[in-house]
Amino acid sequence: MMKSSPRIFVCLFFVLSPLFLLAQPQGEHIILKNVRLLDGVSNEIKTGLTVIIKNGQITEIGEGDRQASSKATVVDLQNYYLLPGLIDAHAHVDNLDNARRALAYGTTTLRSASVGSYADVALQQLVASGKIAGPEVIPAGVFVQPDLGGSILADPRLAELYGGAETEEALRRLVQINIENGVKVIKTRSAERAGTPDTDPRKQVYSEEQLGIIVDEAKKSGIPVMAHAHGSVAPAVRAGVRSIEHGTYASRATLELMKEQNTYLVPTYSTVIDLTEPGGDYDHPVTTIRGKHMLPQMQEMLRQAMDVGVDIVASTDSGYGPESVNRVSTEVVNFTKLGMDPFTAIQSATITAAELLQISERTGSVEVGKEADLIVVFDNPLEDIRSIQDVIMVISNGKIVHNRLPFEAP
Numbered sequence: 064m065m066k067s068s069p070r071i072f073v074c075l076f077f078v079l080s081p082l083f084l085l086a087q088p089q090g091e092h093i094i095l096k097n098v099r100l101l102d103g104v105s106n107e108i109k110t111g112l113t114v115i116i117k118n119g120q121i122t123e124i125g126e127g128d129r130q131a132s133s134k135a136t137v138v139d140l141q142n143y144y145l146l147p148g149l150i151d152a153h154a155h156v157d158n159l160d161n162a163r164r165a166l167a168y169g170t171t172t173l174r175s176a177s178v179g180s181y182a183d184v185a186l187q188q189l190v191a192s193g194k195i196a197g198p199e200v201i202p203a204g205v206f207v208q209p210d211l212g213g214s215i216l217a218d219p220r221l222a223e224l225y226g227g228a229e230t231e232e233a234l235r236r237l238v239q240i241n242i243e244n245g246v247k248v249i250k251t252r253s254a255e256r257a258g259t260p261d262t263d264p265r266k267q268v269y270s271e272e273q274l275g276i277i278v279d280e281a282k283k284s285g286i287p288v289m290a291h292a293h294g295s296v297a298p299a300v301r302a303g304v305r306s307i308e309h310g311t312y313a314s315r316a317t318l319e320l321m322k323e324q325n326t327y328l329v330p331t332y333s334t335v336i337d338l339t340e341p342g343g344d345y346d347h348p349v350t351t352i353r354g355k356h357m358l359p360q361m362q363e364m365l366r367q368a369m370d371v372g373v374d375i376v377a378s379t380d381s382g383y384g385p386e387s388v389n390r391v392s393t394e395v396v397n398f399t400k401l402g403m404d405p406f407t408a409i410q411s412a413t414i415t416a417a418e419l420l421q422i423s424e425r426t427g428s429v430e431v432g433k434e435a436d437l438i439v440v441f442d443n444p445l446e447d448i449r450s451i452q453d454v455i456m457v458i459s460n461g462k463i464v465h466n467r468l469p470f471e472a473p
C-alpha cells in the first residue's frame with residue numbers, strides 16, 4: 064500500500080490540477096498610472112511610474128504610460144504615493160466586520176495574537192480561497208496559557224486541559240491541538256496581562272523551562288512562537304521565542320540578548336498609550352493608573368531598543384472593533400515621536416513585519432512578483448509621516464477594496 068501511494072498521488076494531481084486552477088481566485092487586471100512610489104525597500108520616492116497588477120500580483124513597474132487592454136481597470140493615482148500595504152503583527156480580529164474595518168485602514172496582512180477560538184483560522188481560509196480580499200491572517204487560535212478560560216470551548220479536546228495547562232504533557236497537547244486546527248503561530252505568555260485590573264503585568268506565568276517546551280513542540284511543525292511579556296522578558300527570549308510582545312520592562316541586557324538572537328520586538332506601544340486614556344480598547348480606572356506608570360517605562364525601553372538595534376515591528380493589539388482607537392499607522396507615527404526615522408517606521412509596518420511573519424518573499428514591499436498589497440496616501444510620508452493615517456486607496460491581493468480617488472488633497 065505504502066509503495067504505490069506516490070503514484071496515486073501523481074495521478075490524482077494530474078486529474079485534479081485543472082480543478083485547482085479553476086479554484087484559483089481570478090484577480091483583476093489593474094493599471095495604476097501617475098504613481099509616486101515608495102517601495103519600502105529603497106529610501107527614495109520614484110516618480111512618473113506605471114504599476115501593473117494581474118491575478119493578484121505586481122507584474123510590472125515601469126516609467127511612462129502603458130497601452131491598456133479593454134479588460135484592464137486603469138486608475139489614475141494623480142501622483143499620490145503608493146506604498147506597501149500595512150502589516151499588523153499583533154491583532155485580535157475574530158469577525159468579518161472587524162476584518163473589513165482593518166482592511167479599510169490599509170491593514171492588508173495581520174498576525175493574530177489569539178482570539179479565544181479558531182475564528183482567525185477560518186478568516187485566513189476565507190481570504191486564501193479568494194472569497195474575501197483580506198486582510199491575510201496568520202492565525203494563532205487559542206492562547207497557550209495556564210487558564211484557558213472561555214477558549215476551553217474552542218475544541219472539544221481542550222476539555223482534557225480544564226483546570227490548567229502547566230505540565231509538559233499538557234503544554235505539548237495544547238500546542239498540538241492548535242496546530243491541528245491550522246494555526247500558523249503559537250501565542251503564549253511569560254507574564255500576566257496589563258489590560259485587566261486584577262492582573263500584575265510583571266508577574267511571571269510560565270517558567271523558562273515551560274516556555275522552552277512550547278517552543279520545542281511548535282518547532283516540530285515549523286511554527287514560531289510569540290510571547291506576551293511586559294515583565295519576565297528574558298526567560299522568553301532565552302527559551303527561543305520569535306517575538307516578544309510588549310516588552311515594557313525589558314532591561315538593556317535583555318534587549319542586547321534579543322539583538323544577538325534576532326528576537327523581534329512587537330511593543331504594541333499605542334496600546335499602552337490607550338491604557339492611559341479614557342475609551343478605546345482598554346478602559347478601566349485601574350488600568351488607566353497602571354498605564355501612567357507603564358508608559359514612561361515603555362518609552363524608555365523603546366528608545367533603548369532602537370539604540371541597541373533590535374528589530375521593532377508595528378501593531379495595534381486591537382480587535383478593530385467599533386470602539387477601537389488604534390491603527391497600525393498610529394503605531395508608526397508614535398514610533399517616529401520616539402526618534403525612529405520615518406522610513407524605518409514605515410518598514411516596521413511593512414518589510415520588517417513581513418520578515419517577522421516569514422512572508423517577506425511574497426509581500427511587505429512593492430516589487431515585481433510580489434502580491435499586490437498596496438496603499439495610497441496623499442502626501443510624502445517621508446516628509447510628513449501622518450499622511451499614512453489617511454489612506455485614500457487600498458489594494459489587497461490585487462483587488463481594490465477601498466477607493467477615494469479622484470481625491471483632492473487638503
Ligand SMILES: [Zn+2]
Nearest residue numbers: 153155176380
Ligand atoms: Zn494582544
